[in-house]
Amino acid sequence: xxxxxxxxxxxxxxxxxxxxxxxxxxxxxxxxxxxxxxxxxxxxxxxxxxxxxxxxxxxxxxxxxxxxxxxxxxxxxxxxxxxxxxxxxxxxxxxxxxxxxxxxxxxxxxxxxxxxxxxxxxxxxxxxxxxxxxxxxxxxxxx
Amino acid sequence: xxxxxxxxxxxxxxxxxxxxxxxxxxxxxxxxxxxxxxxxxxxxxxxxxxxxxxxxxxxxxxxxxxxxxxxxxxxxxxxxxxxxxxxxxxxxxxxxxxxxxxxxxxxxxxxxxxxxxxxxxxxxxxxxxxxxxxxxxxxxxxxxxxxxxxxxxxxxxxxxxxxxxxxxxxxxxxxxxxxxxxxxxxxxxxxxxxxxxxxxxxxxxxxxxxxxxxxxxxxxxxxxxxxxxxxxxxxxxxxxxxxxxxxxxxxxxxxxxxxxxxxxxxxxxxxxxxxxxxxxxxxxxxxxxxxxxxxxxxxxxxxxxxxxxxxxxxxxxxxxxxxxxxxxxxxxxxxxxxxxxxxxxxxxxxxxxxxxxxxxxxxxxxxxxxx
Numbered sequence: 001x002x003x004x005x006x007x008x009x010x011x012x013x014x015x016x017x018x019x020x021x022x023x024x025x026x027x028x029x030x031x032x033x034x035x036x037x038x039x040x041x042x043x044x045x046x047x048x049x050x051x052x053x054x055x056x057x058x059x060x061x062x063x064x065x066x067x068x069x070x071x072x073x074x075x076x077x078x079x080x081x082x083x084x085x086x087x088x089x090x091x092x093x094x095x096x097x098x099x100x101x102x103x104x105x106x107x108x109x110x111x112x113x114x115x116x117x118x119x120x121x122x123x124x125x126x127x128x129x130x131x132x133x134x135x136x137x138x139x140x141x142x143x
Numbered sequence: 144x145x146x147x148x149x150x151x152x153x154x155x156x157x158x159x160x161x162x163x164x165x166x167x168x169x170x171x172x173x174x175x176x177x178x179x180x181x182x183x184x185x186x187x188x189x190x191x192x193x194x195x196x197x198x199x200x201x202x203x204x205x206x207x208x209x210x211x212x213x214x215x216x217x218x219x220x221x222x223x224x225x226x227x228x229x230x231x232x233x234x235x236x237x238x239x240x241x242x243x244x245x246x247x248x249x250x251x252x253x254x255x256x257x258x259x260x261x262x263x264x265x266x267x268x269x270x271x272x273x274x275x276x277x278x279x280x281x282x283x284x285x286x287x288x289x290x291x292x293x294x295x296x297x298x299x300x301x302x303x304x305x306x307x308x309x310x311x312x313x314x315x316x317x318x319x320x321x322x323x324x325x326x327x328x329x330x331x332x333x334x335x336x337x338x339x340x341x342x343x344x345x346x347x348x349x350x351x352x353x354x355x356x357x358x359x360x361x362x363x364x365x366x367x368x369x370x371x372x373x374x375x376x377x378x379x380x381x382x383x384x385x386x387x388x389x390x391x392x393x394x395x396x397x398x399x400x401x402x403x404x405x406x407x408x409x410x411x412x413x414x415x416x417x418x419x420x421x422x423x424x425x426x427x428x429x430x431x432x433x434x435x436x437x438x439x440x441x442x443x444x445x446x447x448x449x450x451x452x453x454x455x456x457x458x459x460x461x462x463x464x465x466x467x468x469x470x471x472x473x474x475x476x477x478x479x480x481x482x483x484x485x486x487x488x489x490x491x492x493x494x495x496x497x498x499x500x501x502x503x504x505x506x507x508x509x510x511x512x513x514x
Contacts, residue, residue: 014315021322097310099357100302120314120350122321122343 004030004137007063009041009077010095011070015118019064019095022129028137030061038072041065042080045087062091062136067098067107075106082111089143091136156230159223174227177220184217202260205252212245302360309353316346348480355482358413359467362486367493368407374447375402377415378436385423394426399437402447404514406494414490417483418449418510424477425508426453444513452507464500487512 006023010016016034023032035041041063043049047056063081067074074094081087094107094115107115116132119125163169191210195203219242222235320343328336375398382396404411419434426432435450456464456471463469465488470481491498491512502508 012311014318015311018314018318018322097308097314118310118314120310120317121347122314122318125314125318 004028005058005060006030006032006133006137007041007044007060008032008034009038009063009069009074010034010066011036011068012066015066018122018125019129022126023133025126026130026133028133030133030137033060036070038069038074038077040071041069041077042072045081045090046084056086059087059090061142062093062113062132062140064095064132065092065112067094067096067103075103075110078107078110078112091140093132093136095132156232158226158228158230160227163227170227174224177223181217181220181224184213184220188214188217202256205249205256208245208249208252212242212249215242215245218242298360302357305353305357310350313346313350313353317343317350320346351480352482355480355486359482359486359489362410362413362490367410369405370408371403372406372408372411373401373403374411374415375400375436377408377412378419378449381412381416381419382434385419392427392432394423394432394434397433397435397437402436402438404445404447406514410490410493414487414512415449417487421483421510422449422451422453422508424453424479425455425472426451427477429453429507439511446511446513448509448511450507450509455502455504455506455508457504458502461500461502465498 006028008016008019010019016036020032020034023030033044035044040050044051044054045059045063047054065074065078069077074096078092078094081090081092091113092111094112095118096103096115097118099117104115114132116128119128160170163173188210191206191213195206195210215238218238219235222231222238226232226235320339324331324336324339324343331339378398379396382398386392386394386396419436422434426434429452431452433452435448437448437450439446439448454472454477460471463471465484467482467485469485470479487510488498491514494514496513498510498512500508500510
């Protein structure tokens, strides 16, 4: 059976580390691939550039998407994911510090599956990630 | 008595043309000039009449007299043409008398009116100056509005970035401090663990402050609605929510019904939540806690109040009550950021009202506001 993969699109190394530790605590049988800017995220998903050799059928089960990304902004990445038939159904969980309603509205209008504000409190942060992981890996049916 | 027809007859006078020796060019010059003058006067007097009728000019009586005088003048010129051939000089004289009377009347009427006319001209000038000043003020106001809108936009951008940028490092501070405790806690001295806990709590506190500030600024940006709001209903809802947070607490709420004001429901809800949460919090140590909401009639204005019988505060510090982050009680006794009342004040001020408080230590506090 193909291994479960989670894609973490995050530019902040502290948040990256905390997310990885939280996912480890969830003890999911999944590997996590990390990309650190919008351009790298699209290269990964569309199998081009440094990721040209990646198997295009090997999509992650879901992706955590931060909104503030260098090179290509998170919302733009989301737009392109939904525009490409290869990735149109990829579950995307927007995971960001921003609580601004204009960001929330924009994310949903571009097709985010869910929008989660990164909690400052560590326990809440870990809980959020564990629950998201469990939902998309365990409960949600794979396409 | 000469009849009208005999007036028009020659009566032995010579036609005026004889004076000109019937010199062709001279006669026709006179005729054409008199004709044109007569026509012009007729047209001017018709215009004056129409003006007076349509526009209702001031001094319309004088204008009408003037118009009559011009019409009569015109008629004298037409008579000059007539008498060139038909010497009806008595008719001509009659027309001239009418003209004389009209001219003299106009002249006499005009003199006393000069003062009024000059005053009117002055008023027009003043009103024009005022208009110019008003236009100037309006354009200044417009410029000010544009710059205020720019400031508002900057504020929004600032809040947006605070939203992102301040929270992330706080998260890191808390996250990695917790990691140290989780992974190495058992290897640490109790003092070390306590110190790291202080770091974690400080980060948590800062998170609350950032949230409080963001909410405060969010509440006071944007347009404010002006619709009927049932304060009594809002308070009842908040009371129910508060009771649900601690069902074991016995607090009696006394809420006056049907208190309706005009304002922004969202903002007023936030203000009442703050006031009632404070009342709830500061009656935490009071047996038989009682929280009241109602209205007082005071000098034509309605004053609304939230009253509690909790721990109260010392009135000598009351001027600090509404300051941002100001607290009158120690954090460990009554937790809080100190931003709730600053929020209430800002909301009430935006509604054009005032908020103030009276209290006695250990006897409770009453917060009053007008809208």
